[in-house]
Amino acid sequence: MAHPRTPAAKAKATGADQLHPGRHKGRSEPKSSALGKPSPFLDLSGQQAWEGFRRELPWLMESDRALVEIASSVRGRLLAGEDVGVTALSMLQSILSKLGGSPADRSKVALPDDEKERDEFFGDS
16 A cells, blocks of 8 residues: 655655655645634634634644634633543644644644745846
8 A cells, every 4th residue: 555645845844855856746735725713603712712823823724723623612611711621631732733733743834935035037136
């Protein structure tokens, strides 16, 4: 059975695209919009948690929405002073890891450049 394909962003972040350029040539990532506003079903604490995640993890996209909803719900309960239990905290830790929210996972996230690439041929040098 063949190995699963490495996503382009992960290949770029880990240097695999440089090590094996032929494997990654012509690959493109699916386009997605920004994370957006909190889901309406979240209570006030959940919405505050959502905004916290948006600030803390600026690379989150609309395609991450389902995981952010779950994480916001659990974190919102923590913010409200509710007891969430070990299972919910373990789930929150797992989701944060998947979203690149821990120091070890953050190193795997490649943020898009804010600066426009300069073009010497069109006078942008």
